[in-house]
Amino acid sequence: MSGVIIEDISLNVSDGTTMAAFVARPKDSKKHPGILVFQEAFGINSYIRDITGRFAEEGFISIATELFHRTGKGFEGNYNDFESTRVHIKALTIEGLIADLTSAYEWLKNDKQLLSNQVASIGFCMGGRVSFLANTFLKLKAAISFYGGGIPSLLDRAPGMQAPQLMFWGGLDKHIDENQINTITASLKLNAKNYVNVVFSNADHGFFCDARSSFDPNSAKQAWALVNAFLNSYILKN
Numbered sequence: 495m496s497g498v499i500i501e502d503i504s505l506n507v508s509d510g511t512t513m514a515a516f517v518a519r520p521k522d523s524k525k526h527p528g529i530l531v532f533q534e535a536f537g538i539n540s541y542i543r544d545i546t547g548r549f550a551e552e553g554f555i556s557i558a559t560e561l562f563h564r565t566g567k568g569f570e571g572n573y574n575d576f577e578s579t580r581v582h583i584k585a586l587t588i589e590g591l592i593a594d595l596t597s598a599y600e601w602l603k604n605d606k607q608l609l610s611n612q613v614a615s616i617g618f619c620m621g622g623r624v625s626f627l628a629n630t631f632l633k634l635k636a637a638i639s640f641y642g643g644g645i646p647s648l649l650d651r652a653p654g655m656q657a658p659q660l661m662f663w664g665g666l667d668k669h670i671d672e673n674q675i676n677t678i679t680a681s682l683k684l685n686a687k688n689y690v691n692v693v694f695s696n697a698d699h700g701f702f703c704d705a706r707s708s709f710d711p712n713s714a715k716q717a718w719a720l721v722n723a724f725l726n727s728y729i730l731k732n
Contacts, residue, residue, distance in 0.1 A: 497521050498550040500543075505559070505597045513594055514560040514567065516543050518550035519607065527612035527635075527729045528602040530595070530628060531558040532621030534703070535579040536571035541705045545618075552722065553731050554614075555607055559598045561624065564590065573706050583620060588627070595628050611635075612730050614657075616721070617642065619700065622661075630654045636728040638662075638721055641699050643670055649681040658688040660724045662702070662717050664710075665695035692720060 499521050505513045516538050520526055531546045533539075542558050549556035562569050562582040571579045602613055614636040617625030622642025629637035630651040638660045639645070659682065663675055675693070682689045697713040700706040704714070 498547055500547065500550075503601075505601055507563075507597045508593045509590065511564055513563040513597060514538070515598060515601075516546055516558045517556070518543075518547045519555045520550055520553055524607070524732050525609040526553055526555050526607055527609050527614065527731060528555045528557070528605065529725075530598055530602070530613065530615040530625075531556055532615065532617030532624040532628075533558060533561055534619040534621055534700075535576065535583055536573060537562060537566070537569045539570045539705075541703055542618075545616075549616075552725075555602065555605055557598055557602060559594060561586065561591065561594060561621075563594075591624060591627060592631065595624070595632060599628075599632050609730060609732060614638070614725055614729055616640075618702065619643065623648065626659065626661075627651070629657055629659055632656060636660070636725055638724065640702055640717070641667060641670060646674055646677050649678065652681050652685045652687065655682075655685070655687050658690070658724070658728055660690045660720070661692065662720075663691075663693045664697035664699050664701050664708075664713075665693050666697060667699040669699050690720075690724065692717070 500518045503515050533542050546556045546558045565585045566582045615625045615628045616638040618640045622639035623644045625639045626645050634657040640662045694713040697710045698708040700708040701710040702714045
C-alpha cells in the first residue's frame with residue numbers, strides 16, 4: 495500500500511462497549527472523502543484490510559469496523575468454516591449495529607482530513623446488509639452492497655434511505671435467489687429510491703473476494719470499475 499497510512503484504532507460506542515477499527519488513508523495533508531467498510535462474517539481479515547487500503551489508494555479515508563466486538567474481539571474466521579461465525583452473527587442486533595455505525599460515522603466526520611461531509615459505505619456479504627442499513631439512517635452520499643444476505647428484513651426502513659444504493663449479486667448464488675433480489679428492487683422502486691442493481695450471471699456468492707474459492711476475476715474486475723464509477727458520480731474529491 496504505497497502512499498497509504500494505516501493504523502488500528504479503538505472507538506467508544508454509545509452502549510459502553512469499545513470497538514476496534516482498521517483505518518487507511520492517503521499519505522498527504524489534503525482533504526479526502528471517507529468510506530465505511532463493512533466486513534463479511536469472517537471478521538477484519540487480510541481481505542477486508544486490503545479492500546480498506548485499496549480505497550485509501552483511490553483517495554478515501556477508509557475505516558473498517560469490528561462488528562463482532564461484543565462477542566469475538568479480534569475474531570478472524572476461516573472461509574471453510576462458516577459454522578464458527580454463527581454465534582457472532584446471531585448476537586448482532588439492529589440497535590447494536592446502529593450504535594456501531596454511528597460511532598464510526600462520527601469518527602469520520604470529526605477527522606480533520608474529511609472533505610465536507612463526503613461519506614460513503616460499502617459492505618460484503620453480511621456487511622452488504624450492514625451497508626444497506628447504514629443508508630437508512632446515516633447521511634451518506636452513496637452506499638454499496640455486495641451480495642448482502644438478509645436485506646429483505648430491512649425493507650421496512652427503505653423509506654428512510656439517504657443516498658443512491660448500488661447492489662451486486664451473483665447469478666449462481668444459492669443463498670440469495672432471484673425472488674429476494676426482486677423483493678428488494680420492488681421495494682426501492684415503490685419508495686422512489688435511487689438504486690443500481692447488478693447481477694453477474696456466471697458469478698457465485700463471494701465472487702469479489704480473492705480469498706474464496708468462489709472468486710471470479712472477471713466479475714470482480716468489472717464490479718470494481720462500477721464501484722469507482724458509482725462513487726465518482728456522487729462523491730466529491732479534492
